[in-house]
Amino acid sequence: MEKVNARKIALKILSDIEENGAYSNIAINKTLKTKDISTLDRRFISQLVYGVLENKLYLDFIIKNFSKTKIKKIHVDILNILRLGLYQIIYLDKVPNSAAVNESVKLAKKVNFRLAGYVNGILRNYLRNSNSLKLPNFKEKPIEFLSLKYSHPMWIIENWIDNFGIEFTEKLLKANNDVPNLTIRTNKLKITRDELLNVLAEENVKCIKGQYVDESIIIKNFNTSIENLNSFKEGLFQVQDEASMLAGLILNPKENDFVIDVCSAPGGKSTHIAELMQNRGKVLSRDIHEHKLILINQNAKRLGISIIETEIYDALKLDKSLIGKADKVLVDAPCSGFGIIRRKPEIKYLKNLEDIKKLSEIQYKILLNASQYVKKEGFLVYCTCTIQPDENIEVINRFLKDNDSFVMDNVNKYLPNSLQTDKNYLQLFPHLHGIDGFFICKLKRIK
Numbered sequence: 001m002e003k004v005n006a007r008k009i010a011l012k013i014l015s016d017i018e019e020n021g022a023y024s025n026i027a028i029n030k031t032l033k034t035k036d037i038s039t040l041d042r043r044f045i046s047q048l049v050y051g052v053l054e055n056k057l058y059l060d061f062i063i064k065n066f067s068k069t070k071i072k073k074i075h076v077d078i079l080n081i082l083r084l085g086l087y088q089i090i091y092l093d094k095v096p097n098s099a100a101v102n103e104s105v106k107l108a109k110k111v112n113f114r115l116a117g118y119v120n121g122i123l124r125n126y127l128r129n130s131n132s133l134k135l136p137n138f139k140e141k142p143i144e145f146l147s148l149k150y151s152h153p154m155w156i157i158e159n160w161i162d163n164f165g166i167e168f169t170e171k172l173l174k175a176n177n178d179v180p181n182l183t184i185r186t187n188k189l190k191i192t193r194d195e196l197l198n199v200l201a202e203e204n205v206k207c208i209k210g211q212y213v214d215e216s217i218i219i220k221n222f223n224t225s226i227e228n229l230n231s232f233k234e235g236l237f238q239v240q241d242e243a244s245m246l247a248g249l250i251l252n253p254k255e256n257d258f259v260i261d262v263c264s265a266p267g268g269k270s271t272h273i274a275e276l277m278q279n280r281g282k283v284l285s286r287d288i289h290e291h292k293l294i295l296i297n298q299n300a301k302r303l304g305i306s307i308i309e310t311e312i313y314d315a316l317k318l319d320k321s322l323i324g325k326a327d328k329v330l331v332d333a334p335c336s337g338f339g340i341i342r343r344k345p346e347i348k349y350l351k352n353l354e355d356i357k358k359l360s361e362i363q364y365k366i367l368l369n370a371s372q373y374v375k376k377e378g379f380l381v382y383c384t385c386t387i388q389p390d391e392n393i394e395v396i397n398r399f400l401k402d403n404d405s406f407v408m409d410n411v412n413k414y415l416p417n418s419l420q421t422d423k424n425y426l427q428l429f430p431h432l433h434g435i436d437g438f439f440i441c442k443l444k445r446i447k
């Protein structure tokens, strides 16, 4: 195995995210898949990338304090080298401070020899004077304090305090910086969960049963690419969080149903739905992005599913040929993604309140079109991986106000005891449920 420089790889991934808008999970997987990297280095690279993204506002607060050059004027690689160095100093006990500084200086020399001294100066200055750095006082400036402590933009914190209260918000902010579980869904067309647990044990994968869903398995301490496992190649499972699996279970598709999934790529839910239907009937899986439809076909093939038909289609346009045709329709709408900040920490810095407003308009229009495809007595499930009420229950309330042919179908009958809710719909939060933040609501067409 060739010697790799984990910090250099982490730097490249961070700059790719910052400059090219890459998603962290995809950028990390892509890099780790193509390189022969030891388990230890994989873990270190992921830790560095996620650590910097999770704590970016706090790290930048420190840099602002010790740098004469304004943050915006610092070369992106040098800024990320500073963030990486500070992250190691503050959060990684196993990395000696001297190593964090020296390795950062070495990296800086490769970017621009003259800036190595600048990097060295800031990191050493922080080490000497870290005690002088104080966060704003919580009582006087709670939003600024929380924003820096947990590195979330102030507008999100204000919004969450308005919606959920301050104590709830702080717990949510803390959970958003935790490492999420890697969870997989047993492909029950091919294997039972118990059998899969044995197969994975033989492949030296440590795992336990999931918390809520019968087909779920949580993988522990796994740092090589999951796609290299034979069990994956043979289609015995699909990577999917339990929150997403619950959407399929709440839709509750039956054998020989006709199901339409209007925003379906990369096919996590479509393939689950097809499995729940015993691969009998039809799932029409649509998406606006053609390149993403390929992923659905690849997943379906690997999982041994033949009832999924993929089609490029803009869900904002009504397809008259499908009106009243489907037994069940799924709208897994494009959303802010604020339920999965643990998986993609960069998204908290990318969206603003205006984006949320625009998204809720799109979500409402997609829901309105999709509702027309549902047969009488058929069902419509609307879900998102966000916790914003304006993208979730407010979209549903607006829809129900305008459409008296639908009523809410209580989700409790599809849920385990530990997820029973006093609402008709399900809103999951990472700090309360230990899985992704997710919203799921089921509607029934009554006329």
Ligand SMILES: C[S@@+](CC[C@H](N)C(=O)[O-])C[C@H]1O[C@@H](n2cnc3c(N)ncnc32)[C@H](O)[C@@H]1O
Pocket (backbone or CB within 6 Å): 244, 262, 263, 264, 265, 266, 267, 268, 269, 270, 286, 287, 288, 289, 292, 313, 314, 315, 316, 332, 333, 334, 335
């Ligand atoms: C939340 S993701 C779907 C995830 C998928 N259901 C799964 O479980 O794997 C939302 C999807 O909506 C798609 N999308 C966004 N706008 C769309 C539109 N106007 N019409 C159809 N699909 C759209 C995106 O390309 C994205 O794949």
